[in-house]
Amino acid sequence: MATAIFYASSTGNTEEVVDKIAQKLEISELFNISNNQEDINKISEYDKLILATSTWGDGDLQDDWDEIWDEFKQIDFSNKTVALVALGDQDGYDDTFVNSLGTMYEQVIKQGANVIGFTSTDGYDFEESTALKNDQFVGLVIDEDNQDDLTDERIENWTNQIKNQII
Ligand SMILES: Cc1cc2nc3c(=O)[nH]c(=O)nc-3n(C[C@H](O)[C@H](O)[C@H](O)COP(=O)(O)O)c2cc1C
Numbered sequence: 583m584a585t586a587i588f589y590a591s592s593t594g595n596t597e598e599v600v601d602k603i604a605q606k607l608e609i610s611e612l613f614n615i616s617n618n619q620e621d622i623n624k625i626s627e628y629d630k631l632i633l634a635t636s637t638w639g640d641g642d643l644q645d646d647w648d649e650i651w652d653e654f655k656q657i658d659f660s661n662k663t664v665a666l667v668a669l670g671d672q673d674g675y676d677d678t679f680v681n682s683l684g685t686m687y688e689q690v691i692k693q694g695a696n697v698i699g700f701t702s703t704d705g706y707d708f709e710e711s712t713a714l715k716n717d718q719f720v721g722l723v724i725d726e727d728n729q730d731d732l733t734d735e736r737i738e739n740w741t742n743q744i745k746n747q748i749i
Contacts, residue, residue: 584611585607585611585632586609587632589615591636592616599667626657632664632665636669665699668680669726674727676710679708687720699721699722
């Protein structure tokens with residue numbers, strides 16, 4: 583079965599990152615839930631998924647994810663392999679850095695997901711984040727506000743890391 587990416591983006595940063603990931607992994611099934619929140623219902627049709635969000639407010643999920651969150655919580659993720667991506671700003675929000683990733687991770691594992699694609703915190707500088715497990719980020723973390731020069735390399739490394747499990 584094909585792999586799909588579901589994402590939402592307020593100012594376009596996550597969208598840009600998702601487009602690059604899709605290109606690297608040759609994934610053509612992309613669903614922007616900022617355009618159509620109903621698309622969330624299609625998650626059940628895939629057993630391999632990449633979910634991407636940015637972080638807003640005080641470590642919150644991006645607004646469109648937030649709006650469908652009650653529905654999202656009902657999705658059964660058992661037998662699904664999931665890789666997570668989050669965008670944040672480690673300088674401006676160093677005590678809630680990519681907390682949206684932590685929120686998404688906790689929810690999908692509660693619903694039975696096999697989450698892959700953890701990454702090192704080397705090269706990031708922040709005080710606190712809920713997106714950590716055993717000192718690793720529970721997905722790919724991108725900071726377009728402070729480290730956009732590292733984005734392509736981070737995407738390259740991460741897509742190579744997950745390729746065999748997600749495609
Ligand atoms: C008002 C506001 C609140 C934010 N809150 C957080 C936050 O709590 N933690 C974090 O890591 N990033 C935070 N960010 C940074 C965004 O997640 C970041 O700019 C991201 O690249 C936006 O992606 P998008 O355009 O796809 O929505 C915030 C940005 C703004 C403008």
